Amino acid sequence: MDDLQQFKQTFFQECEELLGDLEGHLMALQHGEGDSNTLNAVFRAIHSIKGGAGAFGFDRLVAFAHIFETVLDLMRDGRLQPEPDSVALVLHCADILSDLVRAAQSDSELPLQHEEEGRKALIALAATIGVNADPHAADDELAALDAELAAQAASVAPPEPAAEPEAPKAALLKYLVKFAPRDALYQRANEPLILIRELRQLGGFLAKADASTIPPLDQLKPEAAYIRWEFEIETDRGEQAIWDVFEFVTDDCDLEVTCLNPPAQAAAAPAAVTPAAAPAATPAIETPKPAAAANPAPKSPPVAAPMQQQAAPQQAVPQAAGAAGAGPAGAGAAGGEAAKAVRSIRVDLDRVDKLVNMVGELVITHAMIAQQTEHLHADQHPELANGLAELSHHIRDLQESVMAMRAQPVKSVFARLPRLVRELATLTNKKIRLEMSGENTEIDKTVIEQLGDPLTHMIRNSADHGIESPEDRMAAGKPAEGLIHVSADQRGGRIVIEISDDGRGINREKVMKKAIEKKLVSADAVLSNEEIDNLIFLPGFSTADQVSNISGRGVGMDVVRQNIQALGGRVHIQSRPGHGSSFILTLPLTLAVLDGMVLKVGVQSYILPLANIVESLRPEGDQINVVANASQLLRIRGEYVPLVYLHRIFKVPGGIDDPTKALVIIVEMEDGSKMGLVVDEIIGQQQVVIKSLEENFDPIRGVGAATILGNGRVSLILDVAGIKYIAEHETHRPAAIALQGGKAQPGIALAAS
């Protein structure tokens, strides 16, 4: 049961990947960039999902995928042209398919009519060229196949009447097909009988099985492939049709197709294609080799991944075989793709995390050694100095490699966006085009996982508030179709994601009015354009006149900001009224490492996350105002920021009390409010490895986590929200601060538990 569960999980993981790839290919189709390879890729993805779904008994999914696949197959064959309408249908059906996959994954039932419309449209589309894609026929066929398999009917029955009308008329040619499966073919759960049945449908058929290589029973290996076949096929469908039958197994068998009565003009072409198309098509039958020797590879997959090998046939085979199948179109590129598919393994994330941690330790240990040897003269200990320099170099390489292991292209999040935009366009009756760039930019997996929701929110915001209706756009002299551009880019150790639209931009007057109305800013406040734009990130802010289905409940943008800040990132908006707005999101490359500023307060040093820092300054005396004899406010560019003394909050002895002699760091909270943190000095910027404090202790307010500095000492990473909380709860009692400043009394009697 557990095994099955595990296989299922693998299947859904693959579905996720396949659906992601699918979106990419569909985008290409939609933009008219698709070629036969794209269609092939789409077909294979659907086919793989169908195959896996069949294995787990997701019948609805299988039934729908089957019709879908039939239509795609027709497109692939060129019998259906990828017109805008049919492409739109394919896109729509891909959405339905992914719904069905999710429903299967979450064990929930979608309403039956969910796929009905798409199903009917597909059948109708197929019917336009006279193909019956009805699933019930398919069901019967599947059932018949099952029965046949169960009965182990190994001999080949006379051909069924081929149910493929309207095939392009071509000369009836006779082919000799030599088919010798290798062990791997069976190991990947392929069934030659299915292939033979499919082959038989091509036309007149004669099959010969060569069982001569079957060894005596005591030498027979139950998992080895012994039987080879020769088929004579008379068909008008061309040689490619034969190759197509074997599309998914070409890597796992020796296959040879020769035309026995080539017409003069057709003779040259297939002959030229054959060797390139099938590197595996060595004349295996003429020079028989022991099957095991011919293909030892399947016997020695990496031991770490046997489960995946078995569980992933659906994925591995189509990729490899698909690339080979695409051979006639572009053999060179396809070969490379196949090689790439084989060269990846699935690794448990925990193992990678452990590695990341160990490298973190190594970085710290190295820093310690380097610090210890600092006072030694390099010319007296040249080997030590060289060794350390080399070590440092290697560690940096190692760190980068390990981080790269956790990194994933943002493509996996971006892949969901086209569908989102399509749905939003339908819901809002707008025309929206989505463009994406930099999908291959890599970010830490954890960041990616948590990026989905904020990104969705921002796209919704752009589609709902940014892009105007087609009429308004025309009136403003813009094309009717709005554009949302999503890009990802790596800039200086951080990832920058930008979501821009060419809509109406932010209506600053309206935003300001709303903000005053909701008492988010005072009525007489003077804010810069940028500050007004960024008001939309405040909690409880929404300017939508009508609360729409999509956005406008006022929970959007502040949650976005919170999510992004929780990831150690920042988000802000730039807007040009009438020309559109852009959300700019900067994220750290990884969550294991944090960019921090090392601060000194009294005898202690702390790390302040760089993401929180707006600026630092040493204020002039007249910039400081005292309110209610206790709270100090720093006036900076017309804004009043409360001053918070870190040494008072944390009761660190020896901190500087005079803000004009200390340093004020303006930090920004998750809710957008600001605070001036008073510290003694800034020591410098440093990348630190984040260590949990809660592993062995309890959470402490004002402290987010800990890290280990180069000298081996623990340093605490500040949590500004917590510091603000303490500050707010102590400013009410200014006297208490003074009392707390002194040492707590010794000799306290502790009560028994």
Added chain:
Amino acid sequence: MASYSEAQNQAGNQAGNQAANQAGRGSRTIQLISFTVGNEEYGVDIMAVREIRAWSETTPLPNTPEVVRGVINMRGAIVPIFDLRARFGMPRTEPTKYNVVIIVSVASRIVGILVDAVSDIITINEDEVRPMPEMEQVSGIGFMEGLITVGERMVGLIGLDRMFSGRMLEAAEMGQRPLLAGPSAESAGAA
């Protein structure tokens, strides 16, 4: 008052019994590491001890009770150090390099206990652990599991599970609230 000490006594008895029950019925031997705090000697179950290390400067944790000395870096793990002397209601230890930190694992956490010195490894029969006698409410008594006599010495057996049960901050600050005025209790409570 009488009922109070009676209750205490009962608790003490329970503690002793519990210690005995934990080790199983009959006379199984247990091993303790004993250490000194001032003139007193205490012991903890050797099975809980991960390592013993010399005192090194800690990084203080803000707004935590006196008992919490801060955290140290133990091969990459952040380990909190508790001052046993302060836990007993005495002034904080003024540690020197001769002071010792006993690293123990308790309830899947690793913590350090700052003591004066390690003195001995004691092997005893568990039925030699005597329950805490009836006595006045004294801080620290709640986590004592019993008393052991080794020659002329009396060793207090510390129940680590009791000492670090639940949230550590609560365990650490127990009893400090009455004397420290509001702010500390509140800020510690807030943390």
